[in-house]
Amino acid sequence: MGFRQRHAIPDLGVGVGLRSPHVAHVLRARPAMDWFEIISENYFADGGVQRANLERAVASYPLVPHGVSLSIGGADPIDEDHLARLRALAARIRAPWCSDHLCWTGYAGVDVHDLLPIPFNRATLDHVVERVRRVQGELGVPFALENASSYMEYEASTMAEQEFLAELAERADCGILLDVNNVFVSAYNHGFDAEAYIDAIPADRVVQIHLAGHTDKGLYLLDTHSDHVRSEVIDLYRRALRRCGSVSTLVEWDESIPSWEVLSNEAALARSVRDETLGSASKEAAWRASI
Amino acid sequence: MAGVDLREVQRLVVEAVMRPEPILASGSPGGVSLLRPSARGMTREGRLEVYRDQFWQRHVPSLVEDFPTLRAVMGEATCDDLLRRYLLASPPRGWNLQRLGAGVPAFVAAHCDGLAHDVALLDWAFMEVFDAPDAPPLDLRALASAPPDAWPLARITFLPALRHVPTSHPVVALRVAATRGEPWQRPAAATSRAVVWRDAACFLHAADVDPVAAQLMIALQAGQRLGDACASVAALYPAIGAEAFDANVGTWFQQWTANGWLSAVEV
Numbered sequence: 001m002g003f004r005q006r007h008a009i010p011d012l013g014v015g016v017g018l019r020s021p022h023v024a025h026v027l028r029a030r031p032a033m034d035w036f037e038i039i040s041e042n043y044f045a046d047g048g049v050q051r052a053n054l055e056r057a058v059a060s061y062p063l064v065p066h067g068v069s070l071s072i073g074g075a076d077p078i079d080e081d082h083l084a085r086l087r088a089l090a091a092r093i094r095a096p097w098c099s100d101h102l103c104w105t106g107y108a109g110v111d112v113h114d115l116l117p118i119p120f121n122r123a124t125l126d127h128v129v130e131r132v133r134r135v136q137g138e139l140g141v142p143f144a145l146e147n148a149s150s151y152m153e154y155e156a157s158t159m160a161e162q163e164f165l166a167e168l169a170e171r172a173d174c175g176i177l178l179d180v181n182n183v184f185v186s187a188y189n190h191g192f193d194a195e196a197y198i199d200a201i202p203a204d205r206v207v208q209i210h211l212a213g214h215t216d217k218g219l220y221l222l223d224t225h226s227d228h229v230r231s232e233v234i235d236l237y238r239r240a241l242r243r244c245g246s247v248s249t250l251v252e253w254d255e256s257i258p259s260w261e262v263l264s265n266e267a268a269l270a271r272s273v274r275d276e277t278l279g280s281a282s283k284e285a286a287w288r289a290s291i
Numbered sequence: 292m293a294g295v296d297l298r299e300v301q302r303l304v305v306e307a308v309m310r311p312e313p314i315l316a317s318g319s320p321g322g323v324s325l326l327r328p329s330a331r332g333m334t335r336e337g338r339l340e341v342y343r344d345q346f347w348q349r350h351v352p353s354l355v356e357d358f359p360t361l362r363a364v365m366g367e368a369t370c371d372d373l374l375r376r377y378l379l380a381s382p383p384r385g386w387n388l389q390r391l392g393a394g395v396p397a398f399v400a401a402h403c404d405g406l407a408h409d410v411a412l413l414d415w416a417f418m419e420v421f422d423a424p425d426a427p428p429l430d431l432r433a434l435a436s437a438p439p440d441a442w443p444l445a446r447i448t449f450l451p452a453l454r455h456v457p458t459s460h461p462v463v464a465l466r467v468a469a470t471r472g473e474p475w476q477r478p479a480a481a482t483s484r485a486v487v488w489r490d491a492a493c494f495l496h497a498a499d500v501d502p503v504a505a506q507l508m509i510a511l512q513a514g515q516r517l518g519d520a521c522a523s524v525a526a527l528y529p530a531i532g533a534e535a536f537d538a539n540v541g542t543w544f545q546q547w548t549a550n551g552w553l554s555a556v557e558v
Contacts, residue, residue, distance in 0.1 A: 041386050045422030047452060049493035052425075069386035075298040082386050107301035110382045112308050112346050116301075124297060152338035153327045154300065191330030219333045220341065 002204025067100035073118035132172035144175030149223035179210035226255035363469035409458035423452035426554035443518025452489035
């Protein structure tokens with residue numbers, strides 16, 4: 001039985017990231033949206049407006065926490081306070097799963113608040129597998145790791161990122177949040193084949209897909225979440241859907257955040273792509289995911 | 292870099308990412324040797340520079356947002372330079388970006404004038420109350436039934452989301468002007484006490500308070516019973532007189548209740 005079936009991971013449809021400029025509208029007007037993803041750390045506090053908003057949002061929408069600071073690939077010990085707050089948050093909003101990034105964020109207590117790439121080799125893999133097992137055992141809900149976009153590669157890497165992520169997910173028995181835009185960005189920056197990456201990800205472990213826009217900086221692409229999803233990324237999304245089937249999809253937009261109308265239209269576009277793609281491929285994908 | 296362990300990789304990358312000057316302009320850090328050049332012609336230094344640039348673009352604006360009055364008082368360029376120096380002296384620690392500026396008031400005290408320190412204290416108090424723990428609202432019905440002779444033994448609890456800001460200038464009006472982008476005038480030095488708090492609807496406020504009232508609040512927050520707190524603070528201000536002091540306490544208590552500052556009164 002596949003990971004999604006084993007953990008009864010639901011297909012929530014197509015959602016968007018819940019960000020400050022839209023919170024008041026969402027809480028007041030309750031616009032149609034399948035689900036929202038929230039940045040976990042923004043809701044770790046013991047009080048205040050964020051916590052109050054969360055209580056109201058969870059009454060109307062499925063919410064999934066997505067973290068940026070667990071530093072699962074870090075050499076420092078896992079931050080027990082962070083982990084405890086994540087566990088409490090997941091329980092409070094009855095999260096169907098929660099996620100963070102395959103990356104590290106700091107060293108020796110210093111946190112640079114960025115998603116830094118790890119060397120993809122056997123030693124790092126062993127290290128991260130152990131930490132994911134530990135986190136997953138503590139959380140009480142399924143845990144998924146997202147492929148982060150990256151702008152540098154290490155001489156010490158001996159494995160392709162997708163090979164590392166696939167083996168990590170199998171050995172640690174965790175889910176994968178497949179960020180299709182990040183695949184595109186990193187493929188451009190590092191010169192690998194984005195389609196081959198998608199094809200190498202174990203489909204049954206993909207619990208969620210991310211879509212976002214990026215910025216062309218000339219020599220590299222920067223994962224800015226500041227624009228519409230590019231057509232090349234939509235093509236990759238179709239490929240991912242054909243492999244993975246009915247998987248929850250989330251549109252991220254974090255800079256130059258547009259009006260609610262523009263954002264919800266972006267989600268509607270993703271929904272139409274999903275419906276069109278899964279209309280012909282859902283049976284095959286469902287079969288693939290079940291084996 | 293074969294043989295370099297994960298700790299060493301991460302130490303070198305963090306050192307490079309936190310450099311204040313662009314990597315190409317400041318000499319190749321050790322982390323450069325860990326990297327491959329990109330297939331698209333980016334140098335190793337250029338690849339690290341993406342992360343270094345992001346570090347400063349992420350943290351300086353975050354602090355700028357947290358200290359609007361400080362920036363208005365110091366001027367944008369001077370304040371941004373100060374915040375960059377603060378980040379170098381106090382690198383971010385822990386996941387919580389909301390706490391990034393915890394050391395700014397002390398850093399400002401060491402490098403700037405008294406007004407800058409005062410507004411930094413006020414700005415930081417806003418950050419602290421923003422996500423301080425919630426508290427249930429005060430049950431006023433229980434107070435109404437309390438016999439008069441029970442009040443001296445009362446213990447009064449204030450909101451967790453309330454901070455005292457002792458300053459050498461009155462700065463509440465300055466913050467209001469700064470956050471609205473309105474013109475402001477440098478206030479004359481004067482011992483002042485401000486209270487910053489979050490109300491039940493999660494709106495943030497600041498108000499100047501009578502320094503004697505502030506002292507009484509602090510005594511109560513330290514756990515003293517109302518009668519003991521009044522006696523200890525009144526003894527510091529004999530010129531007020533016992534009768535006037537008692538009348539003031541009644542007025543202050545009404546103000547505290549009206550502002551929603553009390554979370555519990557144990558009588």
